[in-house]
Amino acid sequence: MPETPTVIEVRALHKHFGAQAALRDVSLTVRQGEMVALLGASGSGKSTLLRHLSGLHHADAGSPSRVDVLGRNVQAGGRLSPRVRALRAEVATIFQQFNLVDRLPVMTNVLAGALPRQPLWRTLFKRFPCCEVQRAYEALSRVGIECCAWQRASTLSGGQQQRAAISRALVQGAKVILADEPIASLDPESSRRVMSLLADVNRELGVTVLVSLHQVDYAFAFCPRTVALRAGEIVYDGPTRELDAERLRTLYGSQTDELFAPGGQPADDGRAGATLRALSPLAVGQAA
Numbered sequence: 438m439p440e441t442p443t444v445i446e447v448r449a450l451h452k453h454f455g456a457q458a459a460l461r462d463v464s465l466t467v468r469q470g471e472m473v474a475l476l477g478a479s480g481s482g483k484s485t486l487l488r489h490l491s492g493l494h495h496a497d498a499g500s501p502s503r504v505d506v507l508g509r510n511v512q513a514g515g516r517l518s519p520r521v522r523a524l525r526a527e528v529a530t531i532f533q534q535f536n537l538v539d540r541l542p543v544m545t546n547v548l549a550g551a552l553p554r555q556p557l558w559r560t561l562f563k564r565f566p567c568c569e570v571q572r573a574y575e576a577l578s579r580v581g582i583e584c585c586a587w588q589r590a591s592t593l594s595g596g597q598q599q600r601a602a603i604s605r606a607l608v609q610g611a612k613v614i615l616a617d618e619p620i621a622s623l624d625p626e627s628s629r630r631v632m633s634l635l636a637d638v639n640r641e642l643g644v645t646v647l648v649s650l651h652q653v654d655y656a657f658a659f660c661p662r663t664v665a666l667r668a669g670e671i672v673y674d675g676p677t678r679e680l681d682a683e684r685l686r687t688l689y690g691s692q693t694d695e696l697f698a699p700g701g702q703p704a705d706d707g708r709a710g711a712t713l714r715a716l717s718p719l720a721v722g723q724a725a
C-alpha cells in the first residue's frame with residue numbers, strides 16, 4: 438500500500454534571535470490528514486516553528502535548515518523560496534488574535550480567503566462573484582455563525598472570531614491549517630468549540646492541521662499525535678495518549694503546571710485531560 442503523502446517536512450531547523458536559540462535542530466514530518474498538537478510551555482518555540490512553515494520567519498543563514506510544505510520548498514539554508522507567496526494560497530494560518538480586519542464585515546473577512554483566485558480588479562473593488570459569496574455563507578454556516586455575516590468583525594466574540602478565521606480557511610480551500618494558539622484567549626466552552634471545528638475540518642475534509650497549544654488537555658481531546666517542544670527542542674513526538682502526567686513532569690519539570698487548563702489536573706489514572714477527554718471525539722479510541 439502506498440504511504441500517505443508527506444505534507445510538512447522540516448529538517449535540522451535552527452533559529453536564533455540574537456544570541457538566543459529559539460529552535461535547535463528541529464526535524465519533523467507531518468503526513469496528509471494528520472491532526473497534530475504542537476505542545477509546549479510559554480517560550481518553547483511553538484510560534485517560531487509555525488512561522489517558519491509559512492515563511493514568515495527564515496532560519497539561521499547558512500544553517501542546514503530546510504522546510505518543505507505540500508512538496509514545495511518554503512526555505513533552505515535560511516533563504517526563503519521566491520515561490521513562498523504562491524504556496525501560502527494553500528496554507529491557512531490562524532493566529533491567537535488579530536485574525537480579522539475589525540472594521541470590515543465578517544463576510545468580507547471570510548471572502549479574503551478567495552482573493553488568490555480573483556482577478557486584480559475584483560480584489561481592488563472587493564467585488565466577489567456570487568459563487569464565492571455562496572461559498573463563504575456555507576463556510577460560515579458550517580462553523581455556526583452565518584447570522585453574523587454582515588456584522589463588523591469587531592462585534593464578534595473571541596470564539597466567533599476564531600470560527601470566522603476557520604471559515605476563511607475553508608473558503609481559501611486550504612490543504613493545511615497552521616493554528617497558532619487559536620484558543621489561548623478563549624473561555625473553555627469556546628475553546629472546545631473551536632477545537633471541535635478544527636477536528637471536523639480535519640476529519641471530514643482531510644485538511645492537515647498543526648495546532649499549537651499550551652494545554653495538554655486539548656491535545657488529549659482532539660489531537661491523536663503530539664509534538665512537544667521545550668526550549669526550542671522537540672522532546673516528544675508520538676501518540677498523545679502516551680503523554681501521562683509522569684511523563685509530562687519528566688519532560689517539563691516545574692513548567693508542567695502551565696500545561697494543564699485551570700482545574701484540569703491529571704486523572705486518577707495519571708493521564709492528562711480527564712474532563713475534556715470525556716467530551717472528546719478521540720475518547721473512544723483512547724479508552725481502549
Ligand SMILES: Nc1ncnc2c1ncn2[C@@H]1O[C@H](COP(=O)(O)OP(=O)(O)OP(=O)(O)O)[C@@H](O)[C@H]1O
Pocket residue numbers: 454457458459477478479480481482483484485486618651
Ligand atoms: N521576534 C522575536 N525577537 C526576539 N525573540 C523572539 C522573537 N520571537 C520569539 N522570540 C523568542 O524565541 C523564543 C520562542 O518564542 P515563541 O514565541 O516561539 O514561543 P512559544 O512557545 O510560541 O511561546 P508562547 O506560548 O508564549 O507564545 C522565546 O524565548 C521568545 O522570547
